[in-house]
Amino acid sequence: MPRASTASERDIWCRTISLFLIGFVCYALPWSVFAALPMATDNTAVLRIQGSNTIGARLGPALVKGLLEQQGLRDIRIEASGKDNEQQVLGQPPQGRTVKVEIAAHGSSTGFSALQNAQADVAAASRPIKDSELVDLESLGDLKSPGAEQVIAIDGLAIILHPHNPLNQLSTEQLARLFSGEIKTWEELGSTGGAVHLYARDNQSGTYDTFRELVLSRRGKTLNPTAKRFESSEQLSDAVSHDPQGIGFIGLPYVRQAKAVAIVDGESQPMLPLNSLIATEDYPLTRRLYLYLPPNKQNPWAAALVNFAQSAKGQAIVAANGFVAQTVQAMRVTPSLQMPEAYQQLSRDAQRLSVNFRFEEGSANLDNKARQDLNRVLDYLRQHGKLERQVTLAGFGDAKSDPARAALLSKLRAMAVRRELVKSGVVLREIRGFGAELPVATNQADEGRIKNRRVEVWVY
Numbered sequence: 001m002p003r004a005s006t007a008s009e010r011d012i013w014c015r016t017i018s019l020f021l022i023g024f025v026c027y028a029l030p031w032s033v034f035a036a037l038p039m040a041t042d043n044t045a046v047l048r049i050q051g052s053n054t055i056g057a058r059l060g061p062a063l064v065k066g067l068l069e070q071q072g073l074r075d076i077r078i079e080a081s082g083k084d085n086e087q088q089v090l091g092q093p094p095q096g097r098t099v100k101v102e103i104a105a106h107g108s109s110t111g112f113s114a115l116q117n118a119q120a121d122v123a124a125a126s127r128p129i130k131d132s133e134l135v136d137l138e139s140l141g142d143l144k145s146p147g148a149e150q151v152i153a154i155d156g157l158a159i160i161l162h163p164h165n166p167l168n169q170l171s172t173e174q175l176a177r178l179f180s181g182e183i184k185t186w187e188e189l190g191s192t193g194g195a196v197h198l199y200a201r202d203n204q205s206g207t208y209d210t211f212r213e214l215v216l217s218r219r220g221k222t223l224n225p226t227a228k229r230f231e232s233s234e235q236l237s238d239a240v241s242h243d244p245q246g247i248g249f250i251g252l253p254y255v256r257q258a259k260a261v262a263i264v265d266g267e268s269q270p271m272l273p274l275n276s277l278i279a280t281e282d283y284p285l286t287r288r289l290y291l292y293l294p295p296n297k298q299n300p301w302a303a304a305l306v307n308f309a310q311s312a313k314g315q316a317i318v319a320a321n322g323f324v325a326q327t328v329q330a331m332r333v334t335p336s337l338q339m340p341e342a343y344q345q346l347s348r349d350a351q352r353l354s355v356n357f358r359f360e361e362g363s364a365n366l367d368n369k370a371r372q373d374l375n376r377v378l379d380y381l382r383q384h385g386k387l388e389r390q391v392t393l394a395g396f397g398d399a400k401s402d403p404a405r406a407a408l409l410s411k412l413r414a415m416a417v418r419r420e421l422v423k424s425g426v427v428l429r430e431i432r433g434f435g436a437e438l439p440v441a442t443n444q445a446d447e448g449r450i451k452n453r454r455v456e457v458w459v460y
Contacts (some may be wrong), residue, residue: 037071037300039093045102047301051111051124052206053085053233054155054251055289056103059321060124063152064089064101066317067301067308073099085231101301106231107204115140115292121299123292126155126206126251127213141295144368150291151369152309154324155251156273157210157285160237160258162244167191169262169270172284172442175215178247181224186245198227199240199248207233210287211249218445249285252278253322266442269338276331278324279354281451282440288369289323310372326373328380329354330459340437343394350392350458353377357417357455361446364416377457378424386459392430393417394456398449399436407435410453417455429460 040046049060061078068076073091081088081102089101104110104120111123112133123129129143137143159170167189170178177183179198186193200223201208208223216222230236233254240246241257248258252273262270265284277283291309293302308314315325330351335344355377357370366374381387395414400406411433418428441448 037304039096039099041097043097043100045088045100047101047122047299047305048104048114048120049102049111049122049124049291050104050106050114050120051122052108052126052289053105053201053231054126054205054207055124055152055291056085056087056105057233058253059153059289059318059323060103060105061087061089062317062321063305063309063314064103066313067305068099068101070308070313071304107202108206108209109204111292112137115294121293122302122305123290125290125292126287127209128288128290129292137294140297143292143294145295146368146371148293148295149368150293150306150310151288151326151372152291152306152314153289153318154278154281154326155253155287155289156278156283156324157207157214157249157287158252158255158258158260158273159263159285160240160248160250160255160260162241162246163257163259164244165191165193165259167261169264171264172215172266173219175263176219176221179211179216179223179227180221181226182221193245195245196247197243197245198224199236199243199246200227200229201233201236201249202229202231205231206287207249207251210285214285214287214447218447252324265440266444266448267439268441275324276354279326279329280352280356280456281358281454282356284441326355326369326376328373328376330384338438340434342432343434343438346392346394346432346458350460353380353457353459355457357413357457358450359413359416359453361450364413366416366420374420378421378426381426381459384459387425388427389429390460391421391426391428392432392458392460393428394458395431395433396438396452396454396456397436398439398452399443403435407433409433410435413453414455417457 065076068091073093076091078087078089085105087103091099108125108127111125114120115123116136134143185195233250236248237250237254237256237258240248260273262272263284264270271277271283273283278286291306315327319325331354333347333352335347355373358367360367393414395410397406397410414431418431439452441451443449
């Protein structure tokens with residue numbers, strides 16, 4: 001760890017001992033308690049972040065800037081480093097050398113490679129870490145552990161067209177056929193314009209990995225090699241918005257002047273990339289944005305950045321940069337005839353919280369995001385006085401050969417969430433299991449079935 005250069009050795013020892021003595025209550029104290037982060041003794045960066053362009057282009061620098069402000073630094077600025085898609089955030093402490101954080105945004109895969117090569121302290125990723133990457137980075141600790149895998153924001157992949165394209169919705173099946181080159185003209189989709197022009201992110205991109213996973217690979221297809229590839233999200237979006245025959249996929253904040261269309265996946269309803277549908281991860285092309293911190297080699301600035309990103313101020317920065325924050329809110333849901341009668345009644349009487357609890361693959365255990373969301377939901381319930389019989393949990397699952405079994409499993413998932421809430425004093429009003437009703441994704445693929453296995457939270 002670099003030695004501090006802003007105080008005498010005696011002052012450093014005093015500060016360290018003081019922090020140790022009050023460490024058992026630090027969780028309840030303001031952020032100023034954590035201001036004693038190590039400063040650089042030379043021109044080296046105190047923190048190096050590599051990976052996703054979706055995160056690194058704007059959100060990452062904005063979060064780092066917010067952290068430096070929390071730490072009391074002055075004259076904070078974000079500067080280009082002289083290389084494409086690389087930036088540095090600089091801040092001046094009251095005494096000592098300038099604090100520098102380096103951010104390189106060349107795609108999610110490059111973040112994990114940089115961890116392996118000791119060229120980064122944090123990997124930013126717009127898709128989950130792959131099994132092969134877990135194996136490669138095993139010496140750094142379990143990067144799937146709750147402390148290492150941090151979901152900092154929710155994003156939705158928007159499918160974008162030229163603003164004058166008359167199409168308003170597409171299915172994931174149509175998207176797979178379009179981007180593989182099987183559908184070659186807009187007329188084949190009932191539109192006009194002639195040949196389809198494809199635009200896609202580059203191979204290092206987590207955006208591309210997500211699209212490939214959710215759309216192409218699921219149907220055994222690959223991207224047509226004629227697609228124009230981009231490292232920059234902004235450049236891709238601008239290219240589509242200027243091409244009447246163009247179609248591309250992009251992270252939600254980068255739609256810019258293009259037109260986003262509604263997406264259908266299997267038996268789901270058409271869904272636009274709206275904040276409410278992305279927050280609950282119901283929108284078919286929803287994805288999570290991650291920071292990965294090596295447990296066995298953790299930089300204190302990296303831990304501080306994650307804590308800040310998960311805080312209310314950090315999530316406000318997430319929203320300000322066009323992504324969907326994980327702040328819990330209550331939403332009115334309009335009843336429709338497509339809903340089961342019991343769900344319609346729930347929609348009339350209660351409000352749905354903007355979070356779904358989901359589970360580890362092949363398990364009844366809550367996944368890492370759900371563990372974080374438990375605290376957010378509990379905070380909401382406490383602040384709004386809804387701990388006593390004001391909460392209903394609605395469980396859902398994937399289709400089973402026996403509808404009664406599907407209904408039972410969906411209720412058991414809701415009971416798994418109930419157990420966690422009860423530990424913190426929540427007395428629930430009701431638990432409902434809706435089986436395979438109201439799918440948000442196709443049940444013909446593992447990824448879709450995992451999305452359909454969810455628990456909604458409703459408050460009265």
